[in-house]
Amino acid sequence: MKKKNHPLLGIHSFLMMAFIYVPIIMIIIYSFNNTRLSGNWEGFTLDWYVSLFENRHVMEALMNSLTVAVISTIVSTLLGTAAALSLRSMGRRGRSGMNGLLYLPVIIPDIIMGLSLLVLFSQLNMPLGKTTVIIAHITFSMSYVYVVVTARLSGMGKQLGEAAQDLGATPWQTFRHVTLPQIAPGIISGALIAFTLSLDDFMVSFFVAGPSSTTLPIYIYAQVKRGISPEINALCTLLILVSITLILLAQYILNRGSGEKKHKTLPI
Numbered sequence: 001m002k003k004k005n006h007p008l009l010g011i012h013s014f015l016m017m018a019f020i021y022v023p024i025i026m027i028i029i030y031s032f033n034n035t036r037l038s039g040n041w042e043g044f045t046l047d048w049y050v051s052l053f054e055n056r057h058v059m060e061a062l063m064n065s066l067t068v069a070v071i072s073t074i075v076s077t078l079l080g081t082a083a084a085l086s087l088r089s090m091g092r093r094g095r096s097g098m099n100g101l102l103y104l105p106v107i108i109p110d111i112i113m114g115l116s117l118l119v120l121f122s123q124l125n126m127p128l129g130k131t132t133v134i135i136a137h138i139t140f141s142m143s144y145v146y147v148v149v150t151a152r153l154s155g156m157g158k159q160l161g162e163a164a165q166d167l168g169a170t171p172w173q174t175f176r177h178v179t180l181p182q183i184a185p186g187i188i189s190g191a192l193i194a195f196t197l198s199l200d201d202f203m204v205s206f207f208v209a210g211p212s213s214t215t216l217p218i219y220i221y222a223q224v225k226r227g228i229s230p231e232i233n234a235l236c237t238l239l240i241l242v243s244i245t246l247i248l249l250a251q252y253i254l255n256r257g258s259g260e261k262k263h264k265t266l267p268i
Contacts, residue, residue, distance in 0.1 A: 031236070036229055065198075110203035113140060136204050185256065192250035
């Protein structure tokens with residue numbers, strides 16, 4: 001007999017989702033408001049989105065964010081994937097210790113990460129700017145890529161790789177034709193997550209950014225201190241849509257790869 005859930009559980013779930021998403025929905029709605037007064041609705045308009053793309057400071061912050069996100073995503077994806085592959089062949093004790101170290105950037109608070117990197121850069125006498133922001137984003141993004149690729153590798157057996165080597169394939173050929181196609185969904189998903197995290201990051205960037213390396217989240221924070229305007233709501237709406245799209249795409253690729261893997265059989 002199928003057990004029914006208590007009605008209070010449904011109410012609790014609804015209230016929890018409302019608490020999370022109602023503020024986001026309000027930002028999206030008021031980004032189309034035909035007045036600068038956030039509390040009053042005066043009609044629908046797209047003028048704030050038009051003025052947003054005509055704002056030179058917004059475009060500079062956007063280019064900084066995209067530059068940092070693209071470079072940090074490429075480097076962190078390569079480093080995270082390499083770490084996951086190399087630790088797979090380690091012993092259990094050594095792998096457990098390295099796992100703990102690579103999970104730290106995921107666990108520790110962002111403010112601690114930003115402050116520690118700021119202290120490091122100051123000790124190295126590195127001027128704060130776009131380079132320090134990129135290094136900081138690589139530091140925490142690499143761990144997320146590692147987690148995703150490791151999860152993909154953990155469900156992948158070694159039989160295909162061993163069979164390829166028994167048939168005369170070199171380690172590079174085994175990796176290219178056997179291992180890489182199987183972990184490709186995990187790599188792509190990890191890269192999309194790293195790009196999203198880099199694009200949305202504020203706390204770490206706030207500590208390590210210089211005067212000429214303002215990213216979109218830092219720009220939004222600076223503008224909000226003067227008051228919330230529909231233009232800022234429009235910018236936040238675009239960031240929300242991009243983030244949701246990338247996360248859904250990453251989850252779709254990861255789920256699709258898992259589905260293909262379940263139905264894949266060895267050719268006889």
